[in-house]
Amino acid sequence: MPSDPPEANAENKSRPTADTEHDFATLDAYRSGDVTPVVDTRTVATALDISPTNAGRAITPLVDAGVLQEFTGFNRNRMWQANDVLGALDDFAARAARRGR
Known part of the structure; x- marks a missing residue:
């Protein structure tokens, strides 16, 4: 069986991978761009349409x-x-305030 070309392997190593359901939820949160800077499990669960338990599991890798x-x-x-x-x-707010004076 032929192996992938070297450039394909290099590309795969630089991309995040998801081995479990909570990893997929974490990647979905990251990729969605719809992430606020302050969250709780309920917010994450609602945004990703997952259970609060899985939301907690999605948050853990981001904390780590x-x-x-x-x-x-x-x-x-x-x-x-x-x-x-x-x-x-x-x-940004500080810069915007200085410009508005």
């Missing part, structure tokens, strides 16, 4: 990668934020 950080400190009703996105929005 440092994309989201949990900020409530609660065991229930937890919320996560994307600090990089919030920082970029704050920077």
